[in-house]
Amino acid sequence: MKILITGQQGQVSRELQGRLxxxxxxxxxxxxxxxxxNTDQIREQIRAHRPDLIINAAAHTAVDQAESxxxxxxxxxxxxxxxxxxxxxALGVPLIHYSTDYVFDGSKPAPYTEADTPNPLGVYGQSKLAGEQAIAAVGGQYLILRTSWVYSNHGKNFLLTLQRLLQEKPQMRIVADQIGAPTWAGSIANSTRALIERWQAGKAGEWGIYHLTAQGETSWFGFAEAIGAHVRHQGRACAELEPIPSSAYPTPAKRPLNSRLDCSRLQQQWHVSQPLWQNALRECLAQQH
Known part of the structure; x- marks a missing residue:
């Protein structure tokens, strides 16, 4: 089987390269x-390689930058x-594509399901939603996997930035009113492998849109506290953390307050589920040494 992966340095792509x-x-x-x-180049590359599966792990993920x-x-x-x-x-092969919690506005009091109507707050979410709609309009065999708060040991992400800043600063103010599930790119790659294996074994569920995040929920402040506990456990200096509301930390792009995604449909259809966010974080941190 030939698997074509777009993106090379991204968090999810890096994990896929190891786990597939x-x-x-x-x-x-x-x-x-x-x-x-370059759309012509996309067509040329796919026609040249003729893969049996396409995984689109590339994206424009700079949320604030996207506004401009x-x-x-x-x-x-x-x-x-x-x-x-x-x-x-055209090749008769499946496409796996990753999307985001940012397709929702975060105003719902409960976790979002795949049946909820998207309403993105900013350009990043709007562009990702338009990508989902473009794929669905084409049809064929596709999985759109919406995830949230992705982190890993590579690239730019909350985990790596915070680990550095916690040791550089005496105090840090962290947003505490945005709720979601920090999701390790390694978990996303593991789930992607499980989905591919089920498809290959003739046990595929329905194609379509699915939610794929870690289990459990926390705030950015709660995520920061968990990272801080690890830093302290290693005997290193660690900043004091102070919870603040989103209003105290204005950004070019507005963030959804509720980023929780209900992932039960993926479990029912494909028998694939995610670990608790705390367990995935521990596993990720264990790989740093």
Whole structure:
């Protein structure tokens, strides 16, 4: 089996490259080989490689930057996924694509299900929703996996930034009124492998949109406290943490207050579930040494 993965340095792509070993030949196309802004290049690469499965792990994920880069965000997050879906359908192969909690506005008091109506607050969420819609419009075999608060031991993310800042600063103010599930990129890659294995074994569930986040919930402040506890446990200096409301930390892009996603449909359809966020965080941190 030939598996084509878009994106090379991203958090999810890096974990996929390690965790999909043994499933087949991995063709990983970074920005040098595949510029997602260039639709002709997308078609050329897929037609040249003729993969048995396409995984789109590339995205424009700079949420605040997207507010001033609407065209680029939409090219990468909306137009490119539609082109990938067209090429996958033409080959008769599945497409796995990752989306986000930011397609919702966060006003719902309970976790979001796949049946809830999206209402993104900013350009990033709008572009990701447009990507979902483009894939669905093409049809074919596809999985759109919405996740949230992704972190790993690579790239730019909350975990790595906080680990550094906790040791540099005496005090830190962290937003405490946004609730969600920090989701390790390693867990996302493990689940992706499980989904591929079920499909290969003829045990695929329904194709479509699914929610895929860690189990449990916390705030950014709660996530920061868990990271701080690890830093202190190692005997290192650690900043004092102070909880603040989102209103005290204005950003160019507005964030949803409720990012909780109900992941029960993935478990029912594909028998794939996620670990508790605390357990996944422990596993991720254990791999730093």
């Amino acid at each position: 070993q043994g499933l087949g030949e991995l063709i990983v196309l970074g920005r040098d080989q595949l510029d997602l802004v 880069e609407r065209e680029v965000a939409f090219a990468i997050n909306a137009i490119a996924p539609g082109v990938l879906a067209e090429e996958a359908k």
